[in-house]
Amino acid sequence: MGGIGSGKVRLRRVRETVDRHRSIDIRQWKRQGLLNTRNAFVWSWFHLDQVAASIYVQASNDRVILTHNAWLGERPESRHTYPVYLTSTDSHLGGERRWFLCPTEGCMRRVAILYAGEIFACRRCRQLAYLSQREPPSARTIRRIERIRGRLEWERGFAKGNGDKPHYMHWRTFDMLTAEHDALVKKWLGDLDAKAKAKKEFSSAGSASTYARGL
Numbered sequence: 001m002g003g004i005g006s007g008k009v010r011l012r013r014v015r016e017t018v019d020r021h022r023s024i025d026i027r028q029w030k031r032q033g034l035l036n037t038r039n040a041f042v043w044s045w046f047h048l049d050q051v052a053a054s055i056y057v058q059a060s061n062d063r064v065i066l067t068h069n070a071w072l073g074e075r076p077e078s079r080h081t082y083p084v085y086l087t088s089t090d091s092h093l094g095g096e097r098r099w100f101l102c103p104t105e106g107c108m109r110r111v112a113i114l115y116a117g118e119i120f121a122c123r124r125c126r127q128l129a130y131l132s133q134r135e136p137p138s139a140r141t142i143r144r145i146e147r148i149r150g151r152l153e154w155e156r157g158f159a160k161g162n163g164d165k166p167h168y169m170h171w172r173t174f175d176m177l178t179a180e181h182d183a184l185v186k187k188w189l190g191d192l193d194a195k196a197k198a199k200k201e202f203s204s205a206g207s208a209s210t211y212a213r214g215l
């Protein structure tokens with residue numbers, strides 16, 4: 001018996017997961033001869049035989065220029081055009097391997113796969129962005145814990161454990177605040193656990209490229 005809009009929330013969550021796992025693989029592009037100089041193409045992702053998302057790609061010697069609309073969760077009017085520089089190394093099988101250089105500022109990591117986000121980025125940058133989105137609830141929980149500790153006149157930092165009842169405080173108030181405090185600490189520890197799990201889950205993902213095919 002979900003409330004109004006709960007279906008929408010669920011759908012949104014599914015779409016966000018799909019978006020997050022959308023990726024481009026330079027090996028696939030190379031195999032299909034898409035990286036030839038001055039080639040331009042549209043790369044699409046399909047869901048149930050419908051185009052779910054597309055990007056426009058212009059290839060040149062040392063870069064591909066990607067153009068795509070906002071992914072879910074951004075302002076819908078935003079549109080991104082940016083270069084992703086390429087590099088190559090000698091393959092031990094002969095020939096050369098091409099690589100993307102992650103376009104995130106200050107990264108430039110050499111990778112075969114870039115993952116969708118505000119811009120396409122390497123797994124590490126995506127993971128950092130993904131985890132940082134989940135940082136605020138934990139920070140908020142900690143602030144709430146500290147506020148309660150302040151009212152109870154307990155030492156800052158819940159690792160210090162619970163303290164005594166301030167002499168002027170009613171037992172009822174004390175019990176209520178203590179219960180709320182303990183519940184928040186439990187929640188915080190749970191969030192931490194979920195975050196560690198999400199990290200693990202993410203690092204084993206990356207098969208979305210098998211759903212992709214060029215137009």
Ligand SMILES: [Zn+2]
Binds near residue numbers: 104107108123124126
């Ligand atoms: Zn990166």
